[in-house]
Amino acid sequence: MNELQPDLRESVREERFGTVWVNDLDQVFANVAPYYDVANYVASMGLWGWFRRRFMRTIELHPNEKGLDVCAGTNAIAIALLKREPTLKMHAIDRSAEMQAVGQKNAHALGFHIESTIGDVHTLPFPDKYFDIITLQFASRHLRVKEVFSEIHRVLKPGGRFYHCDMLRPTNRIVAPIFYAYLRFTLWLTALVFRSGYSALHCKQYFVHALQMFYSVEELSDVLKTLGYQDVSAKSAMFGTMGFHRAVKPPQE
Numbered sequence: 152m153n154e155l156q157p158d159l160r161e162s163v164r165e166e167r168f169g170t171v172w173v174n175d176l177d178q179v180f181a182n183v184a185p186y187y188d189v190a191n192y193v194a195s196m197g198l199w200g201w202f203r204r205r206f207m208r209t210i211e212l213h214p215n216e217k218g219l220d221v222c223a224g225t226n227a228i229a230i231a232l233l234k235r236e237p238t239l240k241m242h243a244i245d246r247s248a249e250m251q252a253v254g255q256k257n258a259h260a261l262g263f264h265i266e267s268t269i270g271d272v273h274t275l276p277f278p279d280k281y282f283d284i285i286t287l288q289f290a291s292r293h294l295r296v297k298e299v300f301s302e303i304h305r306v307l308k309p310g311g312r313f314y315h316c317d318m319l320r321p322t323n324r325i326v327a328p329i330f331y332a333y334l335r336f337t338l339w340l341t342a343l344v345f346r347s348g349y350s351a352l353h354c355k356q357y358f359v360h361a362l363q364m365f366y367s368v369e370e371l372s373d374v375l376k377t378l379g380y381q382d383v384s385a386k387s388a389m390f391g392t393m394g395f396h397r398a399v400k401p402p403q404e
């Protein structure tokens with residue numbers, strides 16, 4: 152199932168997971184919102200902070216830029232960006248009002264303002280050529296990637312930068328089974344420690360299957376190039392299980 156033709160991956164993902172994306176995920180994130188930030192440290196065995204710092208190192212910022220964090224969750228990325236460059240005008244969009252409520256509380260506690268929109272990111276409610284910088288972390292496997300990346304391209308200013316970070320499908324045949332076993336274990340541990348509700352437990356298999364069907368680092372670079380981004384670069388970490396992508400909207404568009 153991992154050996155899919157890259158151009159089929161999107162339609163197969165949608166066919167397989169479309170109903171979970173529409174019917175189940177909102178309830179999962181509503182349930183986990185109060186403990187999401189702590190749970191990530193448990194689920195990643197303490198690596199969560201390292202992932203974010205590593206992602207931040209790939210991001211270039213300039214004073215007063217307008218930024219958008221897509222699938223912002225609890226605003227971890229928007230807050231990290233504002234800590235580095237407090238003059239940014241940050242926006243956040245996520246479908247989960249519960250995750251954003253925690254995110255707004257986190258931002259206010261640090262004295263930051265983040266403009267929040269509750270909505271589905273397959274249609275971004277912003278004008279064309281609006282943002283200088285857009286980020287998307289740890290959510291793409293729940294999305295119709297090509298559609299969302301096209302929307303991001305539309306709302307980026309010419310020359311604007313898109314930064315993406317996620318767990319991706321490892322292509323190494325030794326690494327892959329170890330990685331999926333590790334994922335199953337951490338999901339089980341998190342569910343146990345936080346006494347996850349029915350919806351999160353119900354989706355435990357989905358979280359692993361969604362990664363098994365997801366793009367590899369190289370495939371995601373190809374998707375970005377096909378959609379018209381230029382200067383696409385990718386760094387992988389942890390044997391190809393993590394990817395950090397940077398892509399630019401051509402300045403002449």
Ligand SMILES: C[S@@+](CC[C@H](N)C(=O)[O-])C[C@H]1O[C@@H](n2cnc3c(N)ncnc32)[C@H](O)[C@@H]1O
Pocket residue numbers: 176177180221222223224225226227228244245246247250270271272273287288289290293294
């Ligand atoms: C794993 S969390 C990641 C949150 C944040 N980016 C982070 O790195 O901590 C995934 C987020 O994506 C959001 N999400 C999933 N599908 C979405 C969609 N179609 N539209 C908007 N948000 C979505 C969920 O509500 C959730 O907050």
